[in-house]
Amino acid sequence: MSLITAQGVSVRYDGRRVLFDIDFQIDRGEIVTIVGPNGSGKTSFLRVLLGVVAPEKGRIHWAKGLRIGYVPQRLHLDPGLPMPVARFLSLPTRQSAQAVAEVLERVGVPDVARQNMATLSGGQFQRVLLARALLTRPDILMLDEPTAGLDQPGVAAFYRLIEDVRREMNCAVLSVSHDLHVVMSASDRVICINGHICCEGAPQVVRDAPEYRALFGLGTGGALALYQHSHDHVHDENCDHDHDHAKDHAHHAG
Amino acid sequence: MLDDFLTRALLAGLVVAIATGPLGCFVVWRRMAYFGDATAHAAILGVALALGFQISIFIGTMVVALIMAMVVSTLAGRGWAMDTTLGVLAHSALACGLVAVSFLPNVRVDLTAYLFGDILAVSRFDLAVIALGSALVLGLILWRWQGLLMATLSEDLAQSAGIVPGRERMVLTVALAIVVAVALKIVGALLIAALLIIPAAAARNLARSPEMMALFASGIGAASVFGGLQLSLAQDTPSGPSIVVIAALIFLATTLGAALFQNRSGR
Numbered sequence: 001m002s003l004i005t006a007q008g009v010s011v012r013y014d015g016r017r018v019l020f021d022i023d024f025q026i027d028r029g030e031i032v033t034i035v036g037p038n039g040s041g042k043t044s045f046l047r048v049l050l051g052v053v054a055p056e057k058g059r060i061h062w063a064k065g066l067r068i069g070y071v072p073q074r075l076h077l078d079p080g081l082p083m084p085v086a087r088f089l090s091l092p093t094r095q096s097a098q099a100v101a102e103v104l105e106r107v108g109v110p111d112v113a114r115q116n117m118a119t120l121s122g123g124q125f126q127r128v129l130l131a132r133a134l135l136t137r138p139d140i141l142m143l144d145e146p147t148a149g150l151d152q153p154g155v156a157a158f159y160r161l162i163e164d165v166r167r168e169m170n171c172a173v174l175s176v177s178h179d180l181h182v183v184m185s186a187s188d189r190v191i192c193i194n195g196h197i198c199c200e201g202a203p204q205v206v207r208d209a210p211e212y213r214a215l216f217g218l219g220t221g222g223a224l225a226l227y228q229h230s231h232d233h234v235h236d237e238n239c240d241h242d243h244d245h246a247k248d249h250a251h252h253a254g
Numbered sequence: 255m256l257d258d259f260l261t262r263a264l265l266a267g268l269v270v271a272i273a274t275g276p277l278g279c280f281v282v283w284r285r286m287a288y289f290g291d292a293t294a295h296a297a298i299l300g301v302a303l304a305l306g307f308q309i310s311i312f313i314g315t316m317v318v319a320l321i322m323a324m325v326v327s328t329l330a331g332r333g334w335a336m337d338t339t340l341g342v343l344a345h346s347a348l349a350c351g352l353v354a355v356s357f358l359p360n361v362r363v364d365l366t367a368y369l370f371g372d373i374l375a376v377s378r379f380d381l382a383v384i385a386l387g388s389a390l391v392l393g394l395i396l397w398r399w400q401g402l403l404m405a406t407l408s409e410d411l412a413q414s415a416g417i418v419p420g421r422e423r424m425v426l427t428v429a430l431a432i433v434v435a436v437a438l439k440i441v442g443a444l445l446i447a448a449l450l451i452i453p454a455a456a457a458r459n460l461a462r463s464p465e466m467m468a469l470f471a472s473g474i475g476a477a478s479v480f481g482g483l484q485l486s487l488a489q490d491t492p493s494g495p496s497i498v499v500i501a502a503l504i505f506l507a508t509t510l511g512a513a514l515f516q517n518r519s520g521r
Contacts, residue, residue, distance in 0.1 A: 047410065050410060050413055050414050051413060051414075052409070052410050052413045052414075068414045068415075069414075070410065070411055070414035070415075072408055072410055072411055075407065075408055075411070076408075077407070078282075078283050078284075078285070078406075080282045080283055080454075080455070080458055081282075081283045081406070081407075081464060081467075082458065082461050082462050082463055082464065082466070082467055083407075083463070083464065084462060084463055087463050087464065087465075088407075091400060091403060091404045091407070091411075091415075092400055092401070092404050092412075092415040092416075092417060093400075094400075116462070136415065142414070
């Protein structure tokens, strides 16, 4: 049974159609990444799946009692609001000091509990946002451009952390990125979106798909490498069904 | 004890200050300062209508304030330019109220009491209503505290946790309308927003967590009421503005204190 299923979803903002005919589903334990250029509707897609925006057409079904751990792209903190990290982690439910210490240790920032959120670095801030999402014991983690503003090693470390967390908690991970080059190689599926789903499949497959190339161009031409673990190569090569999947969608998109 | 007008004034001021502390924090955090002004200015229109239809001033101001607050938050939700919209609504409501009062036949109304408050004229009945209203506001905010805080930080984050941001906004809107109705007697329509914002802003300089800030804001508000009444008695100054003057002095003190402290620890 899928955690979230979307059927024929369309979204409109101020009369402008930003998403149309989206079919999507995600299962427990899956890592799915959504890529698309700026303005392609990927954040809108995430917001529809969060339930923040109602679809104009189509249906979305959430598994009963689904807990979503949402990691927003950024969080605007009003300077008038003093917010220590430990207090932030107690939203929406109060957490014991021990639970706070444990989760901060887990995401690799053990010493920030008493610090004000506003004094954190970009990388620390991202990890604290992730920690808060983890405390809700999520069935699915949703991350919106989680690595925007991190440097390359920071991105790699953050994605490794997500992978580990996924394994430990057996949750699904749905993340949004504007750049396939820094997409997690552990992704089971990459969905390339531009108003509709252009193509879909394993990271390598999407990278080579004509729809993806049309959207992003050949771009950096290999100047930036896809972040990979060695074991992921093996995984992707054996993953035949994903290739077929991608071809199917490529066909529709054309 | 309640027979003494000074005791009643002090008690009324204190209970209002305790409720405006946490509510004022949300006004600051959510940048609703002008919103508070618009709601409070609408109270004068409420006074005029209440006198015209001979209903309770509390009811009249609360209803008009509530309508104003709902209109403003609806327009905000539709993406209107907020500072212009609020400026138009706030001052129109105030002007309409002032004009409407002049139409009332056979009523000679002392408007200064409503514009600047008349805390020394608080009756036992007024005190009871003010205490009830303040308790209601405080109760609402404490009850919804976590949700309000979450929705203030990020509406999307709140939504993902199953909190409905619109409902939290409504809680604040209702609380604001109640505060306007009960604080009208204390500081008057023109200065209600000051009672919300200044203690919270002063508390920000001292607080390290949202809860501390709310608590300090209540404390600073209470101290301002106490000090303002003393000032009013000693110097025969108008009581509402005196309360706000004391609050402003406390704000100045905490701001200077925080700046000095930061300078020293920074070195």
